[in-house]
Amino acid sequence: MDLELRHLRILLAIAEAGSLTRAAAALMLSQPAMTTQLRRIEASFGQPLFERSARGVVPTRAGELVISHARDAVVSADRIRSYRLRPAPGPEPVTVGGSSGPMLSHLTLHLPAVLSNPVTFVQFPATGDAMSRLGDRSIDAACLVDLEGFGTTPADGVVVDVIGLEPVVVILPAGHALxxxxxxxxAGLADETWLLPPHDPGCDDYGALVHACAAAGFVPRFSPHRIGDLSILCDLVAQGVGLTLAQGSARAREGVVMRRLAGDPLLGRHLLALHRESPLITSRPLLLGLVRDAFSARCVKPG
Structure with missing residues (x-):
């Protein structure tokens, strides 16, 4: 009889239980079947492996040697089996976040098809939130928008590429005189009230507008409302509550118009940021190519 792994397990069960009856129960065999199996195993070795007595069974000297090797063989077999059952390691999952805009939209459509890593996308309401998550490695990369001269300093380990500059537009009611x-x-908007999004540590909208208005010769008046949703801001603008700003590539809503400012005093920076320790750092050229394509296709150019 050729010894198989199941025969070695039977020997180990008998040695551990010290009884054929208890070993049979542990392996869910009948006692006669267990006795028959042991006789066949001992016959293949040509000598007894256990001494029987009224108190149970104990290994013979030959049995102790066989059981020692059987134990090593079973442990090795179980280890090999665990490797076989363990799924082969694949590319590390990555998370890409960012601000609403054409670059993030383009990546969600095209990046999964060209990247071997499983990708999850997360949209953040504020540039500062995304930059902070990049710094602590909660996300791997981000498409961001801030205002030139009024952005944030990247966290240690974060690499930032400026993809392009886009003029900021003013949103007015469709019936506005201008x-x-x-x-x-x-300067022609000196008497207007301005609606801004909530404070963003990654993009100082308030400071940028104050600076631009100062250069135009006036101090802006601000609404107490701080709304991050552009649709709601447009509704408020349409109702005459105030004016607001948006990226040049933003889509106009009903009841409002979007107009460039003379001289483009406010410029939005479209950025791609990655953490140096991210698995995506080796795919940086790929990501840069995708976001540059999106910027060229959909963003307004200064001038």
Whole structure:
């Protein structure tokens, strides 16, 4: 009889239980079947492996040697089996976050098809939130938008590429006296009230607008409302509550118009940021190519 792994397990069960009856129960065999199996195993060795007595069974000297090797063989077999059952390691999952805009939208559509890593996408309401998550490695990469000169300093280990600059537009009610103009002089809006999004540690909208208005010769008046959703901001603008700003690539809503400011005093920076320790760092050229394509196709150029 050729010894198989199941025969070695029977020997180990008998040695551990010290009884054929208890070993049979542990392996869910009948006692006659267990006795028959042991006789066949001992016959293959040509000598007894256990001494029988009224108190149970104990290994013979030959049995102790066989059981020692059987134990090593079973442990090795179980280890090999665990490797076989363990799924082969694949590419590490990655998370890409960012601000709403054409670059993040483009990545969600095209990146999974060209990247071997499983990708999860997360949209953040604020640039500062995404930059903070990059710094602590909660995410691997981010498409961000801030205002030139009023952004944040990247956290240690974060690499930032400026993909391009896009003029910031002003959103006015469709019936505004200046709505028919192609370009609007910021000084002509000195008497307006401005609606801004909530404070963003990664993009100082308030400071940027104050700076631009100071250069135009006035101090802006701000609404107490701080709304992050552009649709709601447009509704408020349409109702005459105030004016607001948006990326040049933003889509106009009903009841409002979007107009460039003369001289483009406010410029949005479209950024790609990655952490140096991210698995995506080796795919940086790929990501740069995708976001540059999106910027070229959908973003307004200064000038």
């Amino acid at each position: 709505a028919g103009e192609t370009r609007i002089d910021l």
